Amino acid sequence: xxENTQSIKRIPGYCALCRSRCGxxxxxxxxRFVALEPDPSHPTGRALCAKGRAAPELVYHSDRxxxxxxxxxxxxxxxxxxxxxxxxxxxNLSAANLRRLADEYSPESVVFSMVSPSTSAxxxxxxxxxxxxxxxxxxxxxxxxxxxxxxxYLATRYxxxxxVPGNYMPDLENAGCILFWGYNPNLARLDHAVTTxxxxxxxxxxxxxxxxxxxxxxxxxxxxxxxxGSDGALALGIAHVMIERGWYxxxxxxxxxxxxxxxxxxxxxxxxxxxxxxxxxxxxxxAWNEAKQRPMLFDPALGSYDGDNTELALFGEFMIDTLHGTxxxxxxxxxxxxxxxxxxPERVETICGVGRDxxxxxxxxxxxxxxxxxxxxxxxxxxTNATQIARAIxxxxxxxxxxxxxxxxxxxxxxxxxxxxxxxxxSTEQAARTLxxxxxxxxxxxxxxxxxxxxxxxxxxxxxxxxRGLVGFGANLLLSHADSGRGREALAGxxxxxxxxxxxxxxxxxxxIVLPVTSAFESEGLKIGFEVSQEAQSLVQLRQRVxxxxxxxxxxxxxxxxLANHLGLGAHFWDGDVDAGYRYQLEPSGVSLDTLRQNPRxxxxxxxxxxxxxxxxxxxxxQGFDTPTRKIELYSETLLEHGYPPLPAYEEPLISPLSRPExxxxxxxxxxxxxxxxxxxxxxxxxxSLRRHAPDPEVELHPAVAAERGISPGDWVSIETPxxxxxxxxxxxxxxxxxxxxxxxxxxxxxxxxxxxxYDAFGPDGANFNLIIGHEAIDPISGxxxxxxxxxxxxRVD
Ligand code: SF4
Numbered sequence: 001x002x003e004n005t006q007s008i009k010r011i012p013g014y015c016a017l018c019r020s021r022c023g024x025x026x027x028x029x030x031x032r033f034v035a036l037e038p039d040p041s042h043p044t045g046r047a048l049c050a051k052g053r054a055a056p057e058l059v060y061h062s063d064r065x066x067x068x069x070x071x072x073x074x075x076x077x078x079x080x081x082x083x084x085x086x087x088x089x090x091x092n093l094s095a096a097n098l099r100r101l102a103d104e105y106s107p108e109s110v111v112f113s114m115v116s117p118s119t120s121a122x123x124x125x126x127x128x129x130x131x132x133x134x135x136x137x138x139x140x141x142x143x144x145x146x147x148x149x150x151x152x153y154l155a156t157r158y159x160x161x162x163x164v165p166g167n168y169m170p171d172l173e174n175a176g177c178i179l180f181w182g183y184n185p186n187l188a189r190l191d192h193a194v195t196t197x198x199x200x201x202x203x204x205x206x207x208x209x210x211x212x213x214x215x216x217x218x219x220x221x222x223x224x225x226x227x228x229g230s231d232g233a234l235a236l237g238i239a240h241v242m243i244e245r246g247w248y249x250x251x252x253x254x255x256x257x258x259x260x261x262x263x264x265x266x267x268x269x270x271x272x273x274x275x276x277x278x279x280x281x282x283x284x285x286x287a288w289n290e291a292k293q294r295p296m297l298f299d300p301a302l303g304s305y306d307g308d309n310t311e312l313a314l315f316g317e318f319m320i321d322t323l324h325g326t327x328x329x330x331x332x333x334x335x336x337x338x339x340x341x342x343x344x345p346e347r348v349e350t351i352c353g354v355g356r357d358x359x360x361x362x363x364x365x366x367x368x369x370x371x372x373x374x375x376x377x378x379x380x381x382x383x384t385n386a387t388q389i390a391r392a393i394x395x396x397x398x399x400x401x402x403x404x405x406x407x408x409x410x411x412x413x414x415x416x417x418x419x420x421x422x423x424x425x426x427s428t429e430q431a432a433r434t435l436x437x438x439x440x441x442x443x444x445x446x447x448x449x450x451x452x453x454x455x456x457x458x459x460x461x462x463x464x465x466x467x468r469g470l471v472g473f474g475a476n477l478l479l480s481h482a483d484s485g486r487g488r489e490a491l492a493g494x495x496x497x498x499x500x501x502x503x504x505x506x507x508x509x510x511x512x513i514v515l516p517v518t519s520a521f522e523s524e525g526l527k528i529g530f531e532v533s534q535e536a537q538s539l540v541q542l543r544q545r546v547x548x549x550x551x552x553x554x555x556x557x558x559x560x561x562x563l564a565n566h567l568g569l570g571a572h573f574w575d576g577d578v579d580a581g582y583r584y585q586l587e588p589s590g591v592s593l594d595t596l597r598q599n600p601r602x603x604x605x606x607x608x609x610x611x612x613x614x615x616x617x618x619x620x621x622x623q624g625f626d627t628p629t630r631k632i633e634l635y636s637e638t639l640l641e642h643g644y645p646p647l648p649a650y651e652e653p654l655i656s657p658l659s660r661p662e663x664x665x666x667x668x669x670x671x672x673x674x675x676x677x678x679x680x681x682x683x684x685x686x687x688x689s690l691r692r693h694a695p696d697p698e699v700e701l702h703p704a705v706a707a708e709r710g711i712s713p714g715d716w717v718s719i720e721t722p723x724x725x726x727x728x729x730x731x732x733x734x735x736x737x738x739x740x741x742x743x744x745x746x747x748x749x750x751x752x753x754x755x756x757x758x759y760d761a762f763g764p765d766g767a768n769f770n771l772i773i774g775h776e777a778i779d780p781i782s783g784x785x786x787x788x789x790x791x792x793x794x795x796r797v798d
Pocket of ligand 1: 016018020021022047049050052053
């Protein structure tokens with residue numbers, strides 16, 4: 001497979017730099033990695049972006065960390081006094097300190113952090129990092145879930161019992177209508193962009209919801225220019241039109257959602273069999289049979305009603321005789337329609353800035369161009385109402401009836417493997433000590449994800465207990481999370497911090513030990529399935545090492561296994577043998593590690609997609625969904641029990657002109673942010689070929705807003721919020737709403753080759769966007785922070 005023409009090698013693999021994992025060919029000339037090209041034979045290999053093409057610059061960059069380093073001066077000293085040490089010393093020191101913290105305090109006093117797998121190659125080792133954390137005894141995994149992933153993987157579990165659309169991926173190849181919400185696949189998942197363009201050519205319709213007209217929004221049939229953070233009202237408004245017009249799949253709603261179940265008007269609880277009879281179960285739910293004018297019981301354990309469910313009422317109010325008197329009850333769907341009905345197209349126009357005719361058109365398109373496949377991303381996740389937005393979009397999607405149907409959002413099959421995240425290594429008692437669980441019991445902590453604020457509070461305020469140690473795998477927390485000043489204070493207060501990364505950065509600078517990490521091109525990586533389709537899922541590939549590691553850099557996975565050995569946890573890590581770990585993981589797949597090494601293009605394991613798996617019967621019982629009612633929960637008693645709205649509700653962003661009118665005189669503009677297509681989050685600004693095209697941080701604003709302030713294109717401006725100010729160059733964009741401006745995060749790194757400066761991460765002359773975003777206004781369920789909807793003022797600086 002590997003072509004070897006004299007001194008030129010072409011090595012098949014995939015670019016691991018972001019979530020797209022594009023199939024690629026690495027070109028190595030005379031032992032030097034010189035180019036990365038697309039591999040059209042790979043299921044995700046039709047295109048590469050500029051970041052992928054710049055991979056050789058990343059590999060050979062002179063600022064790469066090449067040796068383990070030890071701090072020799074106190075934190076706070078402008079010179080950390082980094083001293084090169086051996087791997088043995090680095091691992092011994094790290095293990096000794098971590099073990100000391102676990103023994104003197106507790107294992108949970110050590111938090112493990114990780115850069116987002118969506119924007120880095122950490123996916124190679126993410127599962128193994130989780131395993132190390134649990135083997136160590138800590139339940140605390142700080143992985144930015146509250147900012148990137150909450151909406152698509154976890155929030156919708158309260159609706160679907162599963163990650164929709166995170167795990168139920170859009171079947172773009174067969175979709176009739178594609179809905180992208182706060183998601184620009186051009187930079188988030190390139191393969192989705194390529195497939196969408198092909199879908200448009202065959203006639204699929206496209207709806208893009210985004211405050212900016214970027215990427216595929218320019219090709220969309222409908223571009224809904226929503227005010228940042230008001231997305232929930234838009235989703236409810238579109239749902240309202242669909243329900244009002246009858247543009248919804250009645251059978252799906254009746255059979256597979258809890259829409260027919262009756263809600264008591266006196267206490268908001270679902271009516272149960274126990275309410276009707278002392279001998280019946282509180283786990284059986286009641287619906288109303290319209291034809292027979294009597295209650296019917298639904299038993300989740302049997303997955304069925306005690307009668308004909310085609311006659312179940314979705315609307316109306318019914319007086320039900322209970323053990324304690326007559327109670328008025330309404331079907332969940334009737335309440336759903338009522339809540340949606342408060343968001344008329346006219347109201348949506350007022351709240352969201354999306355024209356009423358566009359709301360109507362979107363509803364019509366979603367219905368008439370079915371099947372609908374959708375995806376949503378961090379644009380709707382970095383919001384103080386992130387959970388309600390995810391619930392509202394999830395509810396809207398349920399109306400189409402397209403879940404797990406061809407052309408809808410489908411749970412594609414996976415090659416069978418062994419789970420290696422080590423859930424069995426952490427006791428239930430220890431899992432219950434996850435930071436954040438007392439304050440946000442339904443938030444990321446429920447799945448052992450810790451928000452950055454929970455980490456900082458644990459260090460600074462020792463609440464709910466003291467955090468003393470941090471093991472960091474690439475997370476540049478101070479540039480990617482809100483309130484960087486508080487973050488710096490927190491990290492400086494750690495008793496011990498070991499950080500593994502490619503480059504020194506403002507976060508790593510606060511570590512005690514820094515470990516050099518290989519890029520994805522200097523190390524193997526095992527990828528089991530490429531997610532986007534059945535074909536992609538069937539591919540198992542062991543990415544080859546393209547060139548030798550720089551200096552003494554080791555891959556994250558090697559570091560995990562080595563550190564485990566030094567911590568005395570080798571028994572859970574095959575005594576440090578990564579290959580043995582891979583073999584264990586691959587066992588059920590029938591694919592051997594040797595076969596993968598001999599076949600660098602990977603091995604295809606035949607898979608067959610089954611649709612509508614929720615309807616499959618096992619022992620005569622329909623599978624349904626992994627929710628308390630085994631239905632899609634338009635109405636969530638879990639949320640109700642914790643004091644949250646049981647139906648998706650519109651909540652105004654906590655920092656907005658409507659919710660904080662007192663701020664708007666000083667901060668009249670809505671501040672959102674977006675990633676630059678040339679950089680993954682806080683990375684790659686040191687690469688000349690990329691930085692040349694984006695030499696400075698920018699803020700996009702409407703020409704009228706610029707003119708009012710005497711700002712010309714390219715002027716340096718200050719972006720000011722109640723938390724402080726940073727600088728950026730003005731870029732004018734007349735497609736923006738005049739009251740919306742869009743900044744960028746991640747600016748700190750210099751690129752001396754082209755004379756582009758670095759930026760102070762903590763001062764007003766710098767460009768760290770997250771320095772001006774506060775951590776106090778958060779989503780009450782997930783702790784998500786409003787990076788995408790804040791208030792600001794823009795001024796020209798001289
Ligand atoms: S989109 Fe770009 S950075 Fe991401 S995997 Fe593909 S080539 Fe690499």
